Amino acid sequence: MKSLLMTSLLILTSARLTAGISWLGLTVNGSSVGWNETQHCRLLHALVPDQQQLCRRNLELMRSVVRAAELTKTSCTHTFRDMRWNCSSVERAPHFSPDLAKGTRESAFVFSLSAAVLSHTISRACSSGELPSCSCAPPPAEQASPEFRWGGCGDNLHFGLQMGAAFSDATLNSRRSASPAVRLMHLHNNAVGRQALMDSLETKCKCHGVSGSCSVKTCWKSLLDVGHVSAQLKARYLSATKVTARQVGTRRYLVPRDMEVRPVLDTELVYLVSSPDYCTSNAKHGSYGTIDRQCNKTSSGSGSCNLMCCGRGYNTYTEQVEERCHCRYHWCCYVTCKKCTHTVERHVCK
Secondary structure (H helix, E strand, C coil), X not given: CHHHHHHHHHHHHXXXXXXXXXXXXXXXXXXXXXXXXXXXXXXXXXXXXHHHHHHHHCHHHHHHHHHHXXXXXHHHHHHCCCCCCCCHHHHHCCCCCHHHXXXXXXXXXXXXXXXXHHHHHHHHHHHCCCCCCCCCECCCCCCCECCEEECCCECCHHHHHHHHHHHHCCCCCCCCCCCHHHXXXXXXXXXXXXXXXXXXXXXXXXXXXXXXCCCEXXXXXXXXXXXHHHHHHHHHHXXXXXXXXXXXXXXXXXXXXXXXXXXXCCCCCEECCCCCCCCCEECCCCXXXXXXXXXXXXXXXXXXXXXXXXXCCEEEEEEEEEXXXXXXXXXCCEEEEEEXXXXXXXXXXX
């Protein structure tokens, strides 16, 4: 009975601490929902009450939210494919493992990435004409020049940030969502993700002129793809700062735990609890281990057999791979290829 009570308490605590990213569970069946009636908002357990309310008021946004959940998962697993922690815990959304419910470096990355991707997806949906509530971004405030003029259809980052923040931060703004330190951590990391998105806004141009002379250019602001933002946040994950909450007057602030007292920067990810090494399977810590993970024998980076296998060694095997080869283009207009088989050497952690 005591064990059952402790398990139930752990599940409830985990659910509360990860409520801010529970919407990632919309990948399970969110795409099968029509999102044309307000009752759809309460059908899915992936949405917490505050997000259900936002859903009812902004039904047209929900397809973008579902797409953002899918993009967050695929971007996370791709970005961390060569790391011991390979984002597998996100695949279980909305039922997360303990590594994302303890204020770890990994939870910092997932919260920041999901916040960035959500705002990115909404911004792009505006410029593509998918959302009736928004359109292209207004022309930038910076002055054009004789060489170019502002035009085209820029990604509506302002609207994306506004609606993305409302959805991502909805649960975290409630005092009941988690402890003050965890709430501050997640709100900070959400903001870091959106800042990384803002930093990815670049100017794109299209040439006009006789015979492509580009005498005049039409330019607009466009966001880089999600993969770029995810890579930037991975770099911040690797240099994340361990923090603690400190009371100053009537407010709490996050300050670095093991460094000189200084404010936490707006661009750095923060975490409260040290992570396991993810070398061995440990359900209590949310570690799946690296046994049977593929590694790179010739690499010296995180995906190398030495680091990935945690010094346990690896097994080598070969397999036959069939690929298209000797392809020829025929006028007009098709390609024929032969099938070639070659042997590939694989290395897998013991």
